[in-house]
Amino acid sequence: MAAGVAEGVEAAGGDVRPAAIYGLMAPLDGLKGIGPRLAVAMKRLLAKENPRVRDLLFLAPSGRRDLGLVPKLEEGMEGEGVALQVLILGHTPPPPGTRIPYRIAADAGGTPIDFAFFKGRRPWLERLLPEGAVVPVFGRLARYGGRWQMTHPERLPDDPSSLSDRLYPLIEGLSQARLRAVMSEALAVLPDLPEWLDRRLVARDRLPAFKDALAVLHGVAEGEGDDAAARRRLALDELFAMQLSLDMVRRVRERRPGRAWLAPGVLEAKLKGALPFPLTGAQERAIEAIGRDLAGESAMMRLLMGDVGSGKTLVALMAMLRVVEAGGQAALMAPTEVLARQHHGGLAELAGRIGIEVDILTGQDGVRARRRTLSRLADGTASLVVGTHALFQEKVDFARLGLAVIDEQHRFGVHQRLDLVDKGDAVDLLLMTATPIPRSLVMSLYGDIATSRLDELPPGRKPVDTRIVQGGRLDEVADGLGRALDEGRRAYWVTPAVEAGEDPTLPAAVERFAWLQGRFGTLVGLVHGRMNAAAKEAAVADFKAGRTRLLVATTVIEVGVDVPEASIIVVDAAERFGLAQ
Numbered sequence: 070m071a072a073g074v075a076e077g078v079e080a081a082g083g084d085v086r087p088a089a090i091y092g093l094m095a096p097l098d099g100l101k102g103i104g105p106r107l108a109v110a111m112k113r114l115l116a117k118e119n120p121r122v123r124d125l126l127f128l129a130p131s132g133r134r135d136l137g138l139v140p141k142l143e144e145g146m147e148g149e150g151v152a153l154q155v156l157i158l159g160h161t162p163p164p165p166g167t168r169i170p171y172r173i174a175a176d177a178g179g180t181p182i183d184f185a186f187f188k189g190r191r192p193w194l195e196r197l198l199p200e201g202a203v204v205p206v207f208g209r210l211a212r213y214g215g216r217w218q219m220t221h222p223e224r225l226p227d228d229p230s231s232l233s234d235r236l237y238p239l240i241e242g243l244s245q246a247r248l249r250a251v252m253s254e255a256l257a258v259l260p261d262l263p264e265w266l267d268r269r270l271v272a273r274d275r276l277p278a279f280k281d282a283l284a285v286l287h288g289v290a291e292g293e294g295d296d297a298a299a300r301r302r303l304a305l306d307e308l309f310a311m312q313l314s315l316d317m318v319r320r321v322r323e324r325r326p327g328r329a330w331l332a333p334g335v336l337e338a339k340l341k342g343a344l345p346f347p348l349t350g351a352q353e354r355a356i357e358a359i360g361r362d363l364a365g366e367s368a369m370m371r372l373l374m375g376d377v378g379s380g381k382t383l384v385a386l387m388a389m390l391r392v393v394e395a396g397g398q399a400a401l402m403a404p405t406e407v408l409a410r411q412h413h414g415g416l417a418e419l420a421g422r423i424g425i426e427v428d429i430l431t432g433q434d435g436v437r438a439r440r441r442t443l444s445r446l447a448d449g450t451a452s453l454v455v456g457t458h459a460l461f462q463e464k465v466d467f468a469r470l471g472l473a474v475i476d477e478q479h480r481f482g483v484h485q486r487l488d489l490v491d492k493g494d495a496v497d498l499l500l501m502t503a504t505p506i507p508r509s510l511v512m513s514l515y516g517d518i519a520t521s522r523l524d525e526l527p528p529g530r531k532p533v534d535t536r537i538v539q540g541g542r543l544d545e546v547a548d549g550l551g552r553a554l555d556e557g558r559r560a561y562w563v564t565p566a567v568e569a570g571e572d573p574t575l576p577a578a579v580e581r582f583a584w585l586q587g588r589f590g591t592l593v594g595l596v597h598g599r600m601n602a603a604a605k606e607a608a609v610a611d612f613k614a615g616r617t618r619l620l621v622a623t624t625v626i627e628v629g630v631d632v633p634e635a636s637i638i639v640v641d642a643a644e645r646f647g648l649a650q
Contacts, residue, residue: 130235182217276302327368328495332394343422355521369497375523397471413455430456560637576641
């Protein structure tokens with residue numbers, strides 16, 4: 070199949086997807102129930118500017134919740150997510166105008182327990198948990214004032230086993246229940262698909278069909294299913310798709326002659342002289358190898374690997390300057406607008422030291438800014454540009470595109486990569502990834518592609534000390550933070566949720582803030598996406614200025630919060646975050 074599809078791309082140069090997989094490749098915002106706000110949340114969750122149904126279906130659960138009813142509350146269960154059968158004893162609404170939570174008293178098998186709701190109107194809560202009713206609930210156990218408590222527990226149906234027990238990584242503004250509903254809709258519209266793997270391989274390894282594997286993965290298959298076999302099947306599909314897409318790119322590029330970008334290296338030398346630090350040996354070797362590729366007659370296709378902070382962007386800029394000096398243009402494409410703007414800020418600062426402007430093009434640019442950038446690219450005035458998928462749109466024309474740098478290339482489809490290199494003649498291609506890949510796996514993933522690995526950190530950068538601490542040792546973590554704060558250091562404490570109501574099993578920023586503020590007082594700040602812009606800016610400004618030294622936050626700090634003095638980050642429930650986060 071690989072050769073046949075690749076030859077089809079080579080011959081047609083267009084979209085050769087069979088009609089059977091159109092539903093899989095459909096835009097995610099076309100699914101029933103996804104409005105504008107949920108569409109934005111999905112973009113952030115999946116780290117895609119234009120997520121498709123397949124992107125959601127490949128979001129693997131990060132764990133499971135036990136929906137079996139616990140018969141009795143016991144010591145040592147604090148912090149656990151449990152299902153309980155409770156008798157509702159009474160409601161205590163908060164006084165008007167206060168921030169005291171709405172409380173509901175209940176009895177769990179003879180043990181008192183309180184439910185706290187920071188949001189929710191009395192009529193709704195009285196219908197949800199009526200006084201005198203015996204109902205099943207699910208939530209995270211805590212101790213407050215010597216009593217058991219759940220914050221924003223989930224009311225379960227009478228038969229909890231009818232619910233999916235899967236837990237997914239979340240971002241703020243998205244609950245487990247909402248994500249499960251969207252996942253169910255995506256699975257419902259997925260048609261039966263023809264088998265694309267070698268049937269002998271499928272039979273030998275007893276692999277389920279693609280659709281059946283997804284049903285098992287997301288807990289909606291009839292019967293329990295073999296979760297390990299389902300994951301093996303889907304991993305094999307991903308690996309096959311990656312190899313096939315790279316083979317397609319290679320076949321198309323092999324038909325085209327290369328172009329030698331010959332330059333004496335004046336711009337590179339000027340930039341090196343303007344840097345306040347020397348390049349690492351690994352950076353020098355990568356720049357030299359890329360330079361040889363650019364000067365050759367064959368079109369370059371090279372993978373640049375390096376951990377965050379290893380200096381990949383600087384290496385890419387040196388390659389881009391080589392092409393610019395030889396009379397061409399260079400473009401760097403990132404998978405999200407946030408990452409594109411971060412790249413633009415870094416490249417613009419570096420290139421500005423030698424008098425070169427870096428343009429930016431994203432889907433969120435204003436009309437005037439977009440028109441200016443398009444004009445500069447078309448007439449050759451813009452030599453360097455950073456952007457998102459907007460770079461390969463039909464209306465974007467380059468005067469002489471010579472090098473395309475694609476960051477986190479696995480997030481782009483084969484046609485997106487080809488569309489960008491089709492913006493010029495014999496465009497060289499540099500792929501970048503921060504995902505650490507062993508050498509043996511590189512051959513499996515990328516075949517015979519040329520690779521450069523940045524395996525040295527810049528001088529003066531200390532190794533990162535990463536530790537895994539069990540959730541029951543939070544007091545020890547707080548004690549360590551206290552010592553760091555006494556030394557004048559600053560730290561982040563990141564949680565996967567804003568409030569416990571999003572998912573009772575998740576640590577929440579509001580709760581952690583209250584707990585930490587009880588220990589460290591006004592040294593603790595809070596920022597999350599539900600705060601208005603002024604409040605967020607004030608919280609970040611206080612942290613930057615040192616008025617607060619511990620900032621409790623959600624993943625909102627991924628965007629635009631850069632405090633060099635912060636040297637510690639606590640990631641609460643780290644298993645709920647993606648690798649990129």
